[in-house]
Structure formats: structure tokens, C-alpha cells
Amino acid sequence: MLLTLPPGIVPAATTEVLGAVLRHHAVLRARIDLDAGTFVIPEPDAGPAPALDEGPPGTGTSPEALAREVDELAARLDPSQGLMVRARSYPGNAGEPGRLLLVVHHLAVDGVSWRILLDDLAQAWNDVSRGRAPHLPPATTSFRSWAHALGRQASARTAELPLWEGILAAPDRLPAPAPDRLPAPASGPAGPLALGTVADARHLVRTLDGAHTRTLLTGAAERHGARVQDLMLTALARAVREWSGRDGVDFAAHVEGHGREQQIEDGADLSRTVGWFTSLYPVRLTATATERPGDTLARIRDHLARLPDSGIGYGLLRYAAQPPAGSPRGQADDPGAPLVAFNYLG
Structure with a gap:
């Protein structure tokens, strides 16, 4: 999913927002070993820290370059190690807003999940931009x-x-x-x-x-x-x-x-x-x-x-x-x- 970053957000704030969402939704940090048949969800602070790196400006508007970026990030997913999410930000170019590319393993996300994640990313940024710790509404029924x-x-x-x-x-x-x-x-x-x-x-x-x-x-x-x-x-x-x-x-x-x-x-x-x-x-x-x-x-x-x-x-x-x-x-x-x-x- 390629998202438009809000004006004025800095990489540290983006990382804080991503971290809040990963800690909030258990399957985004799950360790799934298909060979062993195990599905382990660690405690929120025991999973991998969100990795956010920066891509070249303007990549988010080039379909060919974006496809290469998606392939690269997808190749770095590793469910057995709890690496379910990869993220890369792209600075705005020539007045265009910045972009955020999220690549999530299909074992952890479906179409409905994406709508939930987008709402939570927006809510987390709303809190962070106001100097508050992100507070996201809970899941009534957990995946477990x-x-x-x-x-x-x-x-x-x-x-x-x-x-x-x-x-x-x-x-x-x-x-x-x-x-x-x-x-x-x-x-x-x-x-x-x-x-x-x-x-x-x-x-x-x-x-x-x-x-x-x-x-x-x-x-x-x-x-x-x-x-x-x-x-x-x-x-x-x-x-x-x-x-x-x-x-x-x-x-x-x-x-x-x-x-x-x-x-x-x-x-x-x-x-x-x-x-x-x-x-x-x-x-x-x-x-x-x-x-x-x-x-x-x-x-x-x-x-x-x-x-x-x-x-x-x-x-x-x-x-x-x-x-x-x-x-x-x-x-x-x-x-x-x-x-x-x-x-x-x-």
C-alpha cells in the first residue's frame, strides 16, 4: 500500500506511528513457522522494532520504480522471525507530498485489515502530532x-x-x-x-x-x-x-x-x-x-x-x-x- 504522508511529518514521527500500530496488532509481530506448524505472538515489546528506511525522491510516482521497491521489501519479509512488515518513505519531489510504502506479509493482512490499519495510522499520527502517546481503539475479538x-x-x-x-x-x-x-x-x-x-x-x-x-x-x-x-x-x-x-x-x-x-x-x-x-x-x-x-x-x-x-x-x-x-x-x-x-x- 502506497500512502501519502501528512505535511510536516519527520522520519522519527513516522517510526513512532508505525511502532504504535505494530505493537497494537498482534499478528503484525507474529512468528509463523510453516514447516514446524507454529504460530507464536510475542509480547508487544518483544517483537522486532519497525524498520523504516528512505528511498529516492519521486519513486512513489513512478510505477516501474515502485514495482522494484515492492519486490525488494517483500524479499526481506520473514514470518519465521516475526518480520511481517517492511516500510520505506520517499521525500516529496517538486512540490509533491512524501509517500510511505508499506509491504505486509499476506499471512498477517487481508483487505479488511488494510482499512483498519489505515484508520489506526491516521489516529496514531493525530495523537503524535499533538504531543500525545498514540492511543488506538482495541480489537473486541483478538486474533488469538x-x-x-x-x-x-x-x-x-x-x-x-x-x-x-x-x-x-x-x-x-x-x-x-x-x-x-x-x-x-x-x-x-x-x-x-x-x-x-x-x-x-x-x-x-x-x-x-x-x-x-x-x-x-x-x-x-x-x-x-x-x-x-x-x-x-x-x-x-x-x-x-x-x-x-x-x-x-x-x-x-x-x-x-x-x-x-x-x-x-x-x-x-x-x-x-x-x-x-x-x-x-x-x-x-x-x-x-x-x-x-x-x-x-x-x-x-x-x-x-x-x-x-x-x-x-x-x-x-x-x-x-x-x-x-x-x-x-x-x-x-x-x-x-x-x-x-x-x-x-x-
Whole structure:
């Protein structure tokens, strides 16, 4: 995140503001060792001091230079040592305000977290600029408390198992396209294109104009009494059906959610909690060549509405619940997992 620094702020004050925010939000100083499976949050004064260095003037306005700066700071993150945040300031140039580049490891931040951090940075500077020690509003539910709540929830959701097993039993993992619909072979020494490999990944970006965006986000949603996610998953199902060249498809797709399903625990309030909250759960998508789009939408919308608590129980059962004796724990690379992933968070 590239921020505009307030007029008159000096590096020492910027460091004080950053330090206050890092001490206030536990996950920003967490030590996470993925190999050992440990997640340790030290006391506020035991974590690394915020490191703020200065970049060349004007870098914050050059996209190419900024991209290099981001890469450099990201390479210096180290969750195992509690180095979750890197910061670099840039003096203003030719009347432009100064900038502050914050690079935070994804293990410690999500989209909601950024909004919390921006508010807290502003509040901390408001206090510091008035000669006061920064005083930030607390998180009602801490990240630690939420983690324990998820553990309690996992053991209480075994009744959902048949639902998720039924979704994963969809007959088509990835509906094979007709031969004439396969991509053309890649040229060069890599040889023919192998579907599903990272080396041969392709990216397709499309930008909708205002008229089409309004039709999708408001007009179609209101007309069909559906959420935008319902519409997009319907489009995905129909696109896969058309791509396959078959009369019908029935497959499971992984959907990512924001994971802040605080309704599952009485009294939980995550509106002030910084961290990476996420969920991943399968949905079952079907489409046929003969049905109208509205029919596909109605079926998928009803299916999604039946998923309890926006699907958060799937991950709890898969990774946090105690498995039956003799059964293996679920793994992310399970050969039965969906091959199609969908991510729409607004």
C-alpha cells in the first residue's frame, strides 16, 4: 500500500506511528513457522522494532520504480522471525507530498485489515502530532480468541460432513473439452501446452466499462434477486459447459470467502481485528445446453443459500476437527479436490 504522508511529518514521527500500530496488532509481530506448524505472538515489546528506511525522491510516482521497491521489501519479509512488515518513505519531489510504502506479509493482512490499519495510522499520527502517546481503539475479538473459537466450532460441525461429501462427489472434476476446443500447442522448446502446469499458465484480463458493470452488479442482481457471486458462479458453470462442448456438466469448484463469519460465535466482533481471515469451500455447479440462464442461476443460487455460514465449516472440518481414528487428515493437494477455483470478494 502506497500512502501519502501528512505535511510536516519527520522520519522519527513516522517510526513512532508505525511502532504504535505494530505493537497494537498482534499478528503484525507474529512468528509463523510453516514447516514446524507454529504460530507464536510475542509480547508487544518483544517483537522486532519497525524498520523504516528512505528511498529516492519521486519513486512513489513512478510505477516501474515502485514495482522494484515492492519486490525488494517483500524479499526481506520473514514470518519465521516475526518480520511481517517492511516500510520505506520517499521525500516529496517538486512540490509533491512524501509517500510511505508499506509491504505486509499476506499471512498477517487481508483487505479488511488494510482499512483498519489505515484508520489506526491516521489516529496514531493525530495523537503524535499533538504531543500525545498514540492511543488506538482495541480489537473486541483478538486474533488469538478467534483461533480458539474456530477450534470449538470445528468439533461441533460434524453434521455438515454429508453435505460436503456430496458436493465433492460431483462426477466431473474438470469437464474435458472437445478436441477441437483445446488450446493450440505452445511454440518453442517447451513443446506442446500441458493443461494445468504452472510453467504454461496463461493470464487473461478483461475490463468492463461502466454500463456493463452496472448491469452486472446492480441490474441483473436486482432482477433475479441474487448476489453478484451467484451471477458469476452461474456464468462460470455455463462457460465451462460451453468450453467442454458437452450437453451438460456437473462439477465442483473451490470458492474463496473472506472468512470473517463472526456469527458462528456469540459475541465475536472482528471489525477491529487485523489478520488474514479466509475460507475455502467447494460448491457444486451444473449447467446444460438446453436450459435458460435464469434456470441455471436459480439452481446455483438455491444451492449456495443452503451452505451453512457461507461455507466456513468445510475448512474447519477438513483441517481443525479431530479426525476419526485411523483416518488421514485432509491435505490441500488431495487428488479429490476441485480443479477449478473461483475468487470474488467484492
